[in-house]
Amino acid sequence: MLAYLARRLLLAVITLWAITVVTFIILQLPPGDFVDAYVAQASAMGSAISAAEAAALRHAYGLDQSYLVQYMKWLNLIMHGQFGESFEYSRPVTEVIGDRLWLTILLSFAAIIVTWVLALPIGIYSAVRQYSTGDYVFTFIGFIGLAVPSFLLALIVMYLGLRLFNVNLGGLFSAQYQLAPWSWGKLLDLMKHLPVPMLILALPGIAQLVRIMRANLLDELRRPYVVTARARGLAEHRVILKYPVRAALNPFASTIGYLLPYTVSGSIIISVVLSLPTVGPLLLHSLISQDMLLGSTIILLLGFLTVIGTLLSDLLLMWIDPRIRAGQLR
Amino acid sequence: MSATALDAATPPLVTEAETRVAVATQRQLIWWRFRKHRLAVVSGIIVLVFYAVAAFADFIAYAEPFDTEASRSYIPPQPIHWFDAQGHFHPQVYALKGKRDLRTFKLSYAPDPSEPRDLALFAHGFRYRLFGLFPTDIHLLGVSNGRATDALFLFGTDQLGRDVFSRLVLATRTSLTIGLVGVTLSLVLGVLLGGISGLLGGWVDTIVQRIIEILRSIPTIPLWMGLAAAIPTSWSPEQVYFAITVIISLIGWTELARVVRGRFLALREEDFITAAVLAGASHMRIIFKHMVPSFLSHIIAAISLALPAMIISETTLSFLGLGLRPPAISWGVMLQDAQNLETLALAPWLLVAAVPVIIVILAFNFLGDGLRDAADPYG
Numbered sequence: 142m143l144a145y146l147a148r149r150l151l152l153a154v155i156t157l158w159a160i161t162v163v164t165f166i167i168l169q170l171p172p173g174d175f176v177d178a179y180v181a182q183a184s185a186m187g188s189a190i191s192a193a194e195a196a197a198l199r200h201a202y203g204l205d206q207s208y209l210v211q212y213m214k215w216l217n218l219i220m221h222g223q224f225g226e227s228f229e230y231s232r233p234v235t236e237v238i239g240d241r242l243w244l245t246i247l248l249s250f251a252a253i254i255v256t257w258v259l260a261l262p263i264g265i266y267s268a269v270r271q272y273s274t275g276d277y278v279f280t281f282i283g284f285i286g287l288a289v290p291s292f293l294l295a296l297i298v299m300y301l302g303l304r305l306f307n308v309n310l311g312g313l314f315s316a317q318y319q320l321a322p323w324s325w326g327k328l329l330d331l332m333k334h335l336p337v338p339m340l341i342l343a344l345p346g347i348a349q350l351v352r353i354m355r356a357n358l359l360d361e362l363r364r365p366y367v368v369t370a371r372a373r374g375l376a377e378h379r380v381i382l383k384y385p386v387r388a389a390l391n392p393f394a395s396t397i398g399y400l401l402p403y404t405v406s407g408s409i410i411i412s413v414v415l416s417l418p419t420v421g422p423l424l425l426h427s428l429i430s431q432d433m434l435l436g437s438t439i440i441l442l443l444g445f446l447t448v449i450g451t452l453l454s455d456l457l458l459m460w461i462d463p464r465i466r467a468g469q470l471r
Numbered sequence: 472m473s474a475t476a477l478d479a480a481t482p483p484l485v486t487e488a489e490t491r492v493a494v495a496t497q498r499q500l501i502w503w504r505f506r507k508h509r510l511a512v513v514s515g516i517i518v519l520v521f522y523a524v525a526a527f528a529d530f531i532a533y534a535e536p537f538d539t540e541a542s543r544s545y546i547p548p549q550p551i552h553w554f555d556a557q558g559h560f561h562p563q564v565y566a567l568k569g570k571r572d573l574r575t576f577k578l579s580y581a582p583d584p585s586e587p588r589d590l591a592l593f594a595h596g597f598r599y600r601l602f603g604l605f606p607t608d609i610h611l612l613g614v615s616n617g618r619a620t621d622a623l624f625l626f627g628t629d630q631l632g633r634d635v636f637s638r639l640v641l642a643t644r645t646s647l648t649i650g651l652v653g654v655t656l657s658l659v660l661g662v663l664l665g666g667i668s669g670l671l672g673g674w675v676d677t678i679v680q681r682i683i684e685i686l687r688s689i690p691t692i693p694l695w696m697g698l699a700a701a702i703p704t705s706w707s708p709e710q711v712y713f714a715i716t717v718i719i720s721l722i723g724w725t726e727l728a729r730v731v732r733g734r735f736l737a738l739r740e741e742d743f744i745t746a747a748v749l750a751g752a753s754h755m756r757i758i759f760k761h762m763v764p765s766f767l768s769h770i771i772a773a774i775s776l777a778l779p780a781m782i783i784s785e786t787t788l789s790f791l792g793l794g795l796r797p798p799a800i801s802w803g804v805m806l807q808d809a810q811n812l813e814t815l816a817l818a819p820w821l822l823v824a825a826v827p828v829i830i831v832i833l834a835f836n837f838l839g840d841g842l843r844d845a846a847d848p849y850g
Contacts, residue, residue, distance in 0.1 A: 156685045163694065170701030288832040290783045292790055293806070293825050300815045300822065309812065399687055406692035410787060414810070424693060425791060428700035440693045451688050 145459065153452050160444035161219070164437045165212050176204060179228070215434075219441070229432040237435060238420060242442060244313060245412075245419040249404045251335060252342035256400065260347045264354025265386060268362065271355075279351060286348030291407045295341050295414040302337075310337050311415045319418075338415055342407050346400050353396060354389060361385035391458075398458075401450040405443055501768055504845040511841020514834040521831055525644040529599040532637035533612045533623055536800060538597075542569055543632030545818045546580050549624045551590060562590040564614065564622050588614040588622040627820040629808055638800050639824055645801040647831070649716055650781040654774055656720035657781075661727025662770070668728065669735025676732075683725045695719070695784070699793035708799040715794050719784040723777045730773045734766040768846035776839035779832040786828055802828050 176198045180190045190198075199205045203214060218225055224234040267276045289297075302310040312319075313334045318327045361367070362385055370380045412421030420439045427436040492500070506512060524531060546567065555561035565582035572579060594613020600606050614622050626635035668679035695718055702714050738744055747757050782802075788794030789803025790810070797804060802824045808814065809821035 152681065152684065155681070156688055159685055160689060163689075164697070167694065167697035167701060170698070284833060284836075287836060288779075288829050289825075290787055290828065290832075292787055293828065296806070296809065296815070297822070297825065299812060300819065303812060303816060304819075311812070402688055402690040405690040409690075409692050409696070410791070413791060424696065425793075428696055428793070431700075436697065440697060443690050443693055447690050448688060 149452060149455050153448050156448050157445060160441060160448070161216060162212075164440045164444070165208075165215065167437075167440070169208060169211075169433075215437075224438045225434045227427075227432055227435040229427070229430055229435065234435050234438045238423065238439065238442075241418055241420045241423060242439075244417070245405070245408055245421070245443070246446060248313075248335070248338060248342065248412075248417070248419060249401070249408050251339045252346070252404050252408070253400060255339055255343040256346040256350060256404075259343070260350035260354060263347070264351045265358060265381070267351060267355040268358035268389075269381060271359065282344075283348040283351050286344040287352075291341065291345060292410045292414050294344065295338070295411040298337065298341055299415060311417070313338070313417050313419075338411055338417055341411055341415075342404060345407065346404060350396065350400070357389035358385055361388050398451045398454050401454065402447045405447050409443075497764070501845045505841055508841035508844060510837045511845075514837035514841070517830065517834040518838055521643060521647060521827070521834075524640060525647045526602070527611075528640045528644040530601060530609070531611050532634075532640045533594075533596055533610045534634035534637040535597040536633060536638045536641050537798060538633060540632035542578075543628050544578060544630055546624050546628040546632075547818075548627040548635075548820050549582065551625075552587070555587065556584075563587040564590060564624075566622050567624075590623075591615040626823050627818070629805075629818070629821060630814075635805075635820065635823060638805060639802075639827065642800045642802050642805055642824065643827060645712075645795065645799060646782055646785060646803070646828075649712065649719070649785050649795075649801065650778045652716045653720040653781040653785070654723060654777050656717065657723035657777065658727055658770070658774060660720070660724035662731050664724070665728030665731030666735060669732035669739075679728070679732075683728060686725050692787070695721075695788065696791065696793055699788050708795070711795060712799065715785060715788060719781050719788070723781055727770075727773055727777060730769060731766070734769055735762070738762050738765060768842070772839055772842035772846045775835055775842055778839075779835040782828065782832060782835075 176195050179198070180195055183190050196205070203211060206214075215225070226232065227234050227237045230237050263279050267279050270276055299310050302308050313331055314327065315330050315334075318330045321327055362381075364385070367380060367385055370384060371377075375383075408419060409421040409424060411417070412419040413425055416422060420443065424436060424439045426432075427439065495503070549564060549567070552563050552565065553560060555563060564587070565584050566586035566588060567580045568583050569578050569580050571577070591613050592611065593609050594615060595608050596610040596613050598606065598608045612623065624634060624636075626639060628634055629638070664679050668676045698718050698721075699715065702711055706714070744757060744761060747761050752760070785794055785801060786803035786806065789796075789801050790806050792807060795801045795804050805821070805824035806828075809818075809824070814821065
């Protein structure tokens with residue numbers, strides 16, 4: 142068990158390092174740097190910046206040094222929790238991101254909870270009542286969740302909301318709370334706005350997990366031990382919940398690790414469509430305007446949180462599956 | 472009792488159907504199994520139809536997809552009138568009269584029944600090259616009196632007055648081929664790395680497996696957004712197309728590598744492989760004569776399950792403005808026009824590009840499911 146834990150931790154650390162490298166490379170890829178963009182912007186506004194001034198700016202931001210030096214400097218700062226200053230906003234990156242990161246986490250976390258809470262009973266229901274009307278209904282909803290890209294789902298839901306109920310489903314806050322400091326009213330307002338994006342975000346995951354749960358449980362229900370349990374006169378809910386569901390739960394738990402990156406990715410996209418105040422729209426904007434430190438920090442933080450979340454789900458798996466605890470698997 | 476009477480009384484040990492199965496080739500078995508999966512067969516036909524549309528896109532489109540015209544901005548879809556004023560079957564469309572509301576300055580259009588245009592099959596339209604080879608101007612649909620671009624608006628027009636139907640047909644070509652090229656690239660990566668991993672085992676296997684694990688535990692969309700944003704704006708549409716294909720194929724290869732490795736590992740232990748080894752067959756012969764035929768079907772199934780993911784990736788990236796850019800047309804590029812609520816309220820028909828996306832993704836999923844079940848016909 143300790144070996145398994147150590148292996149997981151080591152893998153997480155390597156993954157974190159890989160994320161820093163890939164992030165840094167990606168944000169160095171676009172031709173030209175921030176100073177080029179800044180000069181172009183200034184000349185578009187009518188004020189010229191000389192080559193000497195541009196060079197001085199580059200030097201001030203350390204953009205004239207080699208990539209390795211820039212990377213090491215950046216890594217060193219991150220280690221100390223300093224993510225630097227956004228070029229575009231001239232404010233610390235963490236300040237620009239602000240509440241957005243927590244709202245992203247809240248949204249993703251809520252979506253994952255909803256995924257579990259809905260997928261588990263629906264999966265069990267669909268397997269136990271195979272080929273019933275309910276099973277077909279859920280299978281149909283599942284196919285929608287599978288086939289409709291999340292941005293499209295968000296777009297269609299928003300359109301229907303406008304068309305049928307004449308409400309704008311975008312955003313996470315009402316207008317009067319948008320810039321207000323945190324209060325009970327604001328929290329309540331958030332809770333009112335959360336369900337729609339949360340469900341949109343959760344739907345693909347639910348579709349996938351219901352499919353897995355249904356298939357696994359159907360396999361288990363055909364086993365002889367289920368017949369034995371029934372023959373011994375156990376109550377039906379006990380027969381199903383006590384043994385086959387627990388056995389079917391294992392592959393279910395192991396997909397959780399992939400559910401998290403998937404959900405975080407999805408939150409970026411639907412946030413752009415629904416204009417939610419998460420890091421999504423900010424990331425898109427920073428990538429387009431080549432605000433390197435801001436973009437890289439967002440990608441990095443998302444990656445970090447995902448890796449930590451995955452690690453937690455692995456611990457959960459260990460708790461569920463005694464074979465891993467006993468060190469028999471892997 | 473004679474021997475013949477006994478023969479007649481007991482049913483034959485092997486029925487005719489069983490004999491048929493016993494002597495059938497693997498191909499036949501796979502086909503029989505696949506045929507039983509009705510939904511997969513229907514999906515396969517739908518996929519073929521879509522690729523046919525992609526191949527004949529210029530022929531099916533009736534209007535030049537880049538032809539902009541301010542006075543045709545945001546025309547709603549116009550119905551075909553199947554019967555003329557006398558009640559005879561005579562498909563026609565009415566010419567449109569545009570009028571600007573002087574209060575809101577919004578252009579509104581009214582069909583003019585006094586000016587019917589007759590629909591015609593194989594009509595003349597804009598010039599193009601069929602399959603990029605044969606210059607022609609014959610199109611599937613057109614109007615016989617007047618120009619199709621002035622009267623025929625099956626799915627309406629967008630802001631720049633371009634015909635949505637014609638653009639949708641050409642977008643089908645881009646979106647479907649980008650999926651195919653992407654899946655080919657990730658197949659090369661997947662077979663190479665998965666094959667090496669499964670064949671060599673040991674530390675090579677461990678490293679490849681860990682790389683896959685790492686790649687799968689990172690949220691990919693932000694990373695692909697970063698990569699796509701790095702594509703220089705000065706690149707030509709063809710270069711962007713290629714770059715996007717490479718980027719999305721980086722998503723697909725891990726799953727394919729997993730499948731290939733799994734098959735390699737499973738097959739290595741099979742009796743018929745051991746038999747081939749004992750019979751003195753060479754490595755190459757074992758791989759290409761014995762292993763590849765038995766996992767080819769699995770690979771094909773994995774491909775048809777990977778394709779929808781590719782199509783979603785391209786559509787998503789293009790929708791965000793980081794993928795293909797105009798003048799290239801893809802489903803994602805078209806959906807980008809429908810990005811905000813104002814446009815949706817004004818021109819909801821722009822969402823029509825969502826329909827082929829959903830149909831194709833569903834069809835590929837069902838087809839893949841059917842193929843996966845059929846890939847192992849002995850199970």
